[in-house]
Amino acid sequence: MSRFKRMPLIERYREYLPMDENTPVVSLYEGYTPLVKLPRLSAKISDKLTVYVKFEGMNPTGSFKDRGMTMAISKAVEAGSKATICASTGNTAASAAAYSARAGLVCAVILPKGEVALGKVSQSMMHGAKVIAIDGNFDDALNIVKGITENYPITLVNSLNPFRIEGQKTGAFEICDDLGHAPVYHAIPVGNAGNITAYWAGYKAYKEAGKIDALPKMLGFQAAGSAPIVEGHPIEFPETIATAIRIGNPASWKRAEAARDESGGLIEKVTDEEITEAQKLLAATEGVFCEPASAASVAGVIKKAKEGFFTEKSDVVCILTGHGLKDPQRAIKICDPFIELPNSIDAVAEEMGLK
Numbered sequence: 001m002s003r004f005k006r007m008p009l010i011e012r013y014r015e016y017l018p019m020d021e022n023t024p025v026v027s028l029y030e031g032y033t034p035l036v037k038l039p040r041l042s043a044k045i046s047d048k049l050t051v052y053v054k055f056e057g058m059n060p061t062g063s064f065k066d067r068g069m070t071m072a073i074s075k076a077v078e079a080g081s082k083a084t085i086c087a088s089t090g091n092t093a094a095s096a097a098a099y100s101a102r103a104g105l106v107c108a109v110i111l112p113k114g115e116v117a118l119g120k121v122s123q124s125m126m127h128g129a130k131v132i133a134i135d136g137n138f139d140d141a142l143n144i145v146k147g148i149t150e151n152y153p154i155t156l157v158n159s160l161n162p163f164r165i166e167g168q169k170t171g172a173f174e175i176c177d178d179l180g181h182a183p184v185y186h187a188i189p190v191g192n193a194g195n196i197t198a199y200w201a202g203y204k205a206y207k208e209a210g211k212i213d214a215l216p217k218m219l220g221f222q223a224a225g226s227a228p229i230v231e232g233h234p235i236e237f238p239e240t241i242a243t244a245i246r247i248g249n250p251a252s253w254k255r256a257e258a259a260r261d262e263s264g265g266l267i268e269k270v271t272d273e274e275i276t277e278a279q280k281l282l283a284a285t286e287g288v289f290c291e292p293a294s295a296a297s298v299a300g301v302i303k304k305a306k307e308g309f310f311t312e313k314s315d316v317v318c319i320l321t322g323h324g325l326k327d328p329q330r331a332i333k334i335c336d337p338f339i340e341l342p343n344s345i346d347a348v349a350e351e352m353g354l355k
């Protein structure tokens with residue numbers, strides 16, 4: 001279907017989602033994100049792998065969160081809710097703010113102060129959410145949101161809301177529809193662990209429906225300073241430049257482990273340096289600009305390729321969860337500074353080595 005004939009995501013996959021006849025559809029025409037084959041990057045990292053990225057940065061608010069949010073906000077409206085709230089490292093907040101605005105709901109977002117990328121904060125503010133930054137990290141913010149929604153009639157739209165996970169399953173459906181099968185490996189960054197949970201559920205639902213024959217192995221990657229699942233215990237003070245996944249106690253911890261174990265996959269960690277290198281490589285060799293957390297998926301695949309993990313010819317889909325423009329400050333920091341010259345043809349020609 002052409003991009004210009006797209007329908008709301010939850011209409012497109014209606015039969016796989018908890019849609020009732022009367023469920024209102026709150027949509028910004030999310031989904032249909034490109035699955036991009038990366039021949040140059042594949043050749044660089046392995047002679048066994050065909051690497052694809054699913055560029056979720058192409059969603060309306062620039063991240064995968066829109067898949068779950070269209071479902072969660074539609075269900076909130078169906079239930080008669082008037083207000084939403086979430087804790088967020090930035091992307092959930094941006095998406096909740098946008099879809100709440102679209103539905104005419106009041107939205108509040110609780111953010112870890114000083115740890116949210118600029119683009120994301122600007123989105124929540126522009127969409128008219130009440131933006132509250134707390135002296136604490138994401139895990140603290142999530143505890144506040146749980147406390148609020150237990151005591152007041154406000155809809156929680158973090159991935160603890162089951163409709164979020166339901167909507168996010170559509171990412172797996174799109175990959176299978178595009179490839180004609182499930183990939184052998186599915187690589188994904190892991191933060192609060194909702195997305196790995198959702199993709200695994202999506203692949204299983206498609207297999208049950210007879211749409212695919214085989215399931216992928218799930219490869220989850222956490223940032224080294226924020227890798228509770230890898231370390232086997234919560235991290236009290238998580239750290240990483242990939243602020244989107246700066247999370248020490250993921251809500252869907254057990255379900256992420258189940259996805260790993262049922263699929264015969266793994267959850268490992270990548271360093272901030274490996275993340276940065278992968279982010280730059282994607283942008284400079286393939287023209288795909290993702291945010292740091294997203295690059296954890298590709299960084300993980302590169303690391304495993306170096307270790308000789310991939311022994312047979314196979315395809316891998318890496319989920320690029322958010323757009324690079326979400327965090328322009330970080331991008332500028334990791335690149336060489338640009339050149340400043342006088343207003344002169346000669347000066348520019350000389351700098352370019354033309355004279």
Ligand code: F0G
Pocket residue numbers: 063065087088089090091092093159189190191192193194195196244245291293294321322
């Ligand atoms: N990548 C990006 C860009 C994210 O924003 C997130 C999560 C993840 C990966 C990890 O996904 O939590 O489902 O394992 N961001 C949340 C937020 C926490 O508040 O925006 P996950």
